[in-house]
Amino acid sequence: MSLAPASTAPPPYRARSLRAGGWEVTELTDGHLRLDGGAMWGVVPATMWRSMTPPDADNRILMALRPFLARKGDVVAVIECGIGSRWDAKKRGIYGIEASVSLEQSLASCGVKPQEVTHVVASHAHWDHFGAAVVESGGALAPLFPNARHYLPKVEIENALNPDHVRRASYRREDVEPIARAGLLVAYEGNAEVVPGLRAHVLGGHSDGVAVMTLDEERPDGAIFWSDVVPTAHHAQPPYIMAYDIDVARSFDVRSKWIALAAERGWTGLFYHDLDTAFGRIERDGKRYRVVPLGDNAP
Numbered sequence: 001m002s003l004a005p006a007s008t009a010p011p012p013y014r015a016r017s018l019r020a021g022g023w024e025v026t027e028l029t030d031g032h033l034r035l036d037g038g039a040m041w042g043v044v045p046a047t048m049w050r051s052m053t054p055p056d057a058d059n060r061i062l063m064a065l066r067p068f069l070a071r072k073g074d075v076v077a078v079i080e081c082g083i084g085s086r087w088d089a090k091k092r093g094i095y096g097i098e099a100s101v102s103l104e105q106s107l108a109s110c111g112v113k114p115q116e117v118t119h120v121v122a123s124h125a126h127w128d129h130f131g132a133a134v135v136e137s138g139g140a141l142a143p144l145f146p147n148a149r150h151y152l153p154k155v156e157i158e159n160a161l162n163p164d165h166v167r168r169a170s171y172r173r174e175d176v177e178p179i180a181r182a183g184l185l186v187a188y189e190g191n192a193e194v195v196p197g198l199r200a201h202v203l204g205g206h207s208d209g210v211a212v213m214t215l216d217e218e219r220p221d222g223a224i225f226w227s228d229v230v231p232t233a234h235h236a237q238p239p240y241i242m243a244y245d246i247d248v249a250r251s252f253d254v255r256s257k258w259i260a261l262a263a264e265r266g267w268t269g270l271f272y273h274d275l276d277t278a279f280g281r282i283e284r285d286g287k288r289y290r291v292v293p294l295g296d297n298a299p
């Protein structure tokens with residue numbers, strides 16, 4: 001088997017951006033990680049996924065950790081957080097965690113300081129999505145964004161603070177507790193408006209409370225942040241469900257509904273884990289879907 005060299009080296013951070021409704025949306029980065037290809041693709045056979053997401057010698061797929069900056073008026077929102085730097089050498093090795101550019105550095109390149117962020121909106125509390133919300137400073141844990149209200153689904157907060165046996169590997173209490181202690185944590189449920197034009201929809205499936213976020217969803221040039229509901233552009237077919245998903249039947253239902261809805265509305269998709277595609281529109285292609293890269297996103 002020949003391995004594509006592209007899978008072994010992360011592409012450079014480009015700070016690509018586009019307009020979505022009334023929002024200016026810019027990709028951020030918190031580096032990359034490598035997860036097992038079989039786990040990322042569930043029942044999809046390697047003969048199908050290997051060409052789309054080439055594995056390394058340990059069968060791991062290189063994936064982006066790509067939060068987004070969404071700005072409109074006085075709102076400076078960080079959508080999803082990244083993995084953060086509180087990792088020991090063993091975990092860094094297992095998960096191939098590397099960040100040549102951190103979340104804070106990518107924000108700085110957009111001219112934004114952590115204390116200027118007004119809202120952090122997260123889809124769920126898995127450590128690769130919320131770990132960067134908390135930093136170690138002077139031996140204590142503190143919020144990276146000291147003035148931001150941090151939005152997480154209610155059930156995700158409960159899971160992070162008290163994970164059961166099945167969920168323990170996916171959450172860290174210390175990612176969420178310092179935010180709660182600082183009085184910055186806001187729990188949401190169902191279909192929640194964070195600020196006008198920025199909504200979170202709790203779907204479940206991948207995790208108990210995983211959500212997608214929408215920007216000006218009533219407009220045809222609106223956007224949807226897919227989180228782990230559609231982790232990469234290659235996963236934009238309803239049955240391509242990760243083995244990590246805790247409720248596969250629910251995943252299939254919500255993915256079928258929301259992928260179809262996004263294609264119908266024409267929303268710009270924002271992809272968190274896709275190595276190359278930050279922005280792409282899902283279109284119907286016969287019985288399947290395809291993703292059309294958008295803006296200055298063309299790989």
Ligand SMILES: [Zn+2]
Nearest residue numbers: 126128129228
């Ligand atoms: Zn993830």
